[in-house]
Structures are given as structure tokens and as C-alpha cells.
Amino acid sequence: MSRFEKDRMFTLLLVYLLTLVFPLGHASLPLVINTWPFKNATFTAWSVLQSGGSVLNAVEKGCACCETEQCDGTVGYGGSPDETGETTLDAMIMNGDTMEVGAVADLRRIKNAIGVARAVMEHTEHTLLVGESASVFAENMGFIAEDLTTNKSLNIFSQWLKGNCQPNYRKCVSPDPSEYCGPYRPHVPLLRTTLERQTNIHSHDTIGMIVIDQNGHMAAGTSTNGLTHKVPGRVGDSPIIGAGAYVDSSAGGAAATGDGDVMMRFLPSYLAVELMRAGADPTAACVSAISRIKRHHSEFFGAIICANTTGHYGAACNKVPGFSQFHFMVSNPETNPPALKSVDCF
Numbered sequence: 001m002s003r004f005e006k007d008r009m010f011t012l013l014l015v016y017l018l019t020l021v022f023p024l025g026h027a028s029l030p031l032v033i034n035t036w037p038f039k040n041a042t043f044t045a046w047s048v049l050q051s052g053g054s055v056l057n058a059v060e061k062g063c064a065c066c067e068t069e070q071c072d073g074t075v076g077y078g079g080s081p082d083e084t085g086e087t088t089l090d091a092m093i094m095n096g097d098t099m100e101v102g103a104v105a106d107l108r109r110i111k112n113a114i115g116v117a118r119a120v121m122e123h124t125e126h127t128l129l130v131g132e133s134a135s136v137f138a139e140n141m142g143f144i145a146e147d148l149t150t151n152k153s154l155n156i157f158s159q160w161l162k163g164n165c166q167p168n169y170r171k172c173v174s175p176d177p178s179e180y181c182g183p184y185r186p187h188v189p190l191l192r193t194t195l196e197r198q199t200n201i202h203s204h205d206t207i208g209m210i211v212i213d214q215n216g217h218m219a220a221g222t223s224t225n226g227l228t229h230k231v232p233g234r235v236g237d238s239p240i241i242g243a244g245a246y247v248d249s250s251a252g253g254a255a256a257t258g259d260g261d262v263m264m265r266f267l268p269s270y271l272a273v274e275l276m277r278a279g280a281d282p283t284a285a286c287v288s289a290i291s292r293i294k295r296h297h298s299e300f301f302g303a304i305i306c307a308n309t310t311g312h313y314g315a316a317c318n319k320v321p322g323f324s325q326f327h328f329m330v331s332n333p334e335t336n337p338p339a340l341k342s343v344d345c346f
Contacts, residue, residue: 005342013134026313029122029216031337032331034062034209035305041065042329045211052241055219056118059093065115066207074205076238077111078150080225083168083182085157087148087225089113090239093121096249102126103239109145110138114223117239119143119284120144128239160229168229206238208245208255210307220247220255220269220310226258236260242270242292251277252309254289258302258318266293273307282306283314290316303328303345319345 010026032045040175045062049055056293057339067076074080102121105128108112115139120129128265129137131306139145160166170177173188222245237260238244246269247253253331254272256263259322262346267287286306293300301324303317317326324345331338 010224021319027313028333029212029309029311030214030332031212031311031313032058032062032209032329033305033307033313034329035255035283035303036205036207037327037329037340038066038071038207038342039338039340040069041071041207041209042151042331045209046331046338049211049213051297055213055217056095058091058211058336059209059215059219059221060114060118062209062211063093063207065092066113067111067223069192069341071207072205074225075138075207075223076113077146077148078223079156080228080230081149081153081157081160082226082230083165083233084232087153087233090244091221092221092233092239092241092244093117093221094219094241094245094247095121096220096247099248100298101127101241103241103253104134104138105130105235105239106134106233107138108132108135109148110135110143111146111148112143114188114221116143117221119148127241130235131233149215156228157210164227168235169227169231171296173204206236206244206257206260208238208252208257208305210245210247210255210305212307212309212311214252216249216309218249220245220252220253222255234261237264239340240264242267244269246270246273246279248273249309252307254286254304254306256289256302256304259300262297262300263293263302266296268293268302272304276306276308282308282312283316286314286316290318290346294318303343315341315343317345326339338345 041062044065045058048058070076089107090105094101102117119141165181173184208222210220224238243264245255255271272285272289286304305315307313327342
């Protein structure tokens with residue numbers, strides 16, 4: 001039996017067992033669910049729905065709230081400077097009815113990344129725009145160019161330089177990236193070793209949001225300023241369809257957060273939605289998506305939220321030192337104000 005066949009059998013068995021362990025509970029619509037304790041973002045999206053706004057408007061306004069408030073320093077301007085000290089933004093928005101997507105990555109000078117992502121979806125035939133060209137597109141669409149640097153991000157960058165550029169994300173280069181700053185050049189060591197990188201759970205806390213209205217229309221979105229001290233030009237999972245988020249109004253939605261360089265290789269959000277399409281409970285789908293990654297990267301930092309068409313929801317996370325429980329927000333007719341939920345990592 002091939003590895004692919006073994007993985008498929010393992011996934012199907014896990015989903016079946018988890019569906020028995022996590023039976024469907026009571027659910028109600030409409031629903032807003034998002035990663036992390038970003039309550040104001042949840043409340044903003046819920047208010048849009050309550051005032052008759054669309055699910056796309058709710059996702060956009062909810063994520064934009066976090067961009068303005070610089071949620072946890074990992075969303076919006078003034079956070080997660082790269083190796084040059086610059087803050088750049090990634091975002092995505094997806095329409096679960098039409099399967100249209102708009103995304104931006106390595107966006108500069110524009111604070112409203114989720115708004116630019118929606119402009120990509122509605123004003124181009126493309127799906128993803130990146131870098132300086134994405135910024136020029138945004139300015140042409142009427143978005144205001146502003147400096148994304150703050151005193152806080154400058155201080156983070158300054159302290160990083162004083163600490164010999166530690167941590168950084170280079171490997172097989174010279175000088176030794178674990179001790180020195182660049183510039184670097186390629187270097188293949190005589191003996192290759194794999195270094196265990198210490199997990200920093202505050203270096204990549206993407207907001208991922210799923211919204212379902214009373215009629216079952218669904219949308220999802222993400223926004224982040226990426227990984228602190230990243231190599232310039234790095235793009236994580238957040239703006240990648242099926243990785244950072246995925247939604248299909250006929251099946252469900254999912255959004256991920258965590259170590260995007262690892263998670264994006266497994267398209268966990270797409271996998272979770274397809275598992276729900278096959279009948280899996282949202283919690284079971286989330287656990288299965290995390291388990292798929294865990295089999296290859298046991299020490300990765302990450303979590304995922306899931307919701308199906310009826311408004312049932314769930315979440316799962318991988319347990320690593322300093323991260324044993326994942327918190328997320330939920331708003332539906334049974335919660336007032338939005339409720340903070342949690343799940344134990346495994």
C-alpha cells in the first residue's frame with residue numbers, strides 16, 4: 001500500500017472516529033466565528049449582519065477592525081517588521097456562493113489590506129496580487145498610502161539588530177545565521193543538521209473569520225502582518241486559498257492561524273471543508289486537518305476553526321510548549337455579547 005493510500009485511509013478512519021466522539025450539537029444562524037480573542041472584530045462583523053449587511057461586508061469590516069486596532073500586534077500596521085524593519089501585510093477574502101477570491105501579499109504602505117483584497121476580487125479577473133504592484137493597484141483604487149512603521153515596530157527591529165539578528169529564518173548560508181546578521185550567501189555545511197526553532201506563539205496570530213447569514217450565504221477572510229523578522233518578500237498561509245481560509249456555501253468554511261510556512265503545505269482549510277462536505281462534524285474536520293500536519297511536523301504551532309452550513313462550529317490546535325489551549329470568538333443568536341470559546345490542544 002502506498003503512502004498516499006495509507007494517509008487517505010488514516011484520514012477517513014480518524015474522521016469516522018471523531019464524528020462518533022464529537023456528535024453534532026445545537027447550532028443557530030447567523031454565525032460569526034474568528035480566531036483568537038479579537039472580540040471587537042467579532043462584534044463589528046455581527047453588527048454588519050444585524051443591520052442587513054452581506055456576509056462579505058461582515059468579513060471585510062470585521063477583519064478591518066483588527067487591522068485598525070492592530071490586534072495583538074500581528075494584524076495591521078506597526079507590527080511584525082521584516083529583516084529590513086518594514087511592515088508588510090497579507091489578506092484574503094472569499095465568497096462562498098460564487099467561489100470568487102481576492103488576495104494580496106507583501107502589501108506595502110496600505111493599512112486596509114482586507115479592503116484591497118476585496119478590490120482585487122471585485123475589480124480584476126485575478127485572484128492574488130503581490131508586493132509593490134499590489135500597492136500601486138491599491139493606490140489606483142483609491143486607497144490612501146501611509147507609512148506602516150510605528151515607534152513600536154522600529155523598536156522591535158532595533159532590538160533585533162542589537163541581538164545579532166536573532167531569531168531569523170535563514171539556513172545553509174554564510175555567515176552563520178544563528179549568530180550573525182547578513183548579508184548572507186549560500187553555504188552548504190559538511191554536516192547538515194536540523195535545528196529546533198523555539199515556538200513564539202505571538203509572532204503570527206492571523207485573524208481568520210467565517211461568516212454565515214440567516215439564509216446560508218457564507219464568506220471567509222484573513223488579515224495579518226506576517227511573521228516577525230521574516231525574510232523580505234516572504235508570504236505565509238494567510239492569503240493562500242485553501243491554506244489561510246476556504247469557504248463553500250454548500251459545505252462549510254475554515255480558517256487557520258499559526259506557523260504558515262508549515263501549514264500552507266497541507267491546505268488545512270480546504271481539507272477541513274472537504275471533510276465537512278463528506279459529512280464530518282466541524283470539530284472532527286478541524287482535528288483531522290491538524291492531525292494531517294502533525295504527522296509530518298509534530299512540533300508545529302497552529303490552530304484552525306471550522307463551521308458547517310447549519311451553523312455548527314468547532315476548532316482544534318496542536319499542543320506545543322506554551323500553547324496548550326486555543327481561544328476563539330463566536331457570535332450567534334445564543335451569544336450576547338460575542339462569546340469567548342476555547343479548545344484544548346492535542
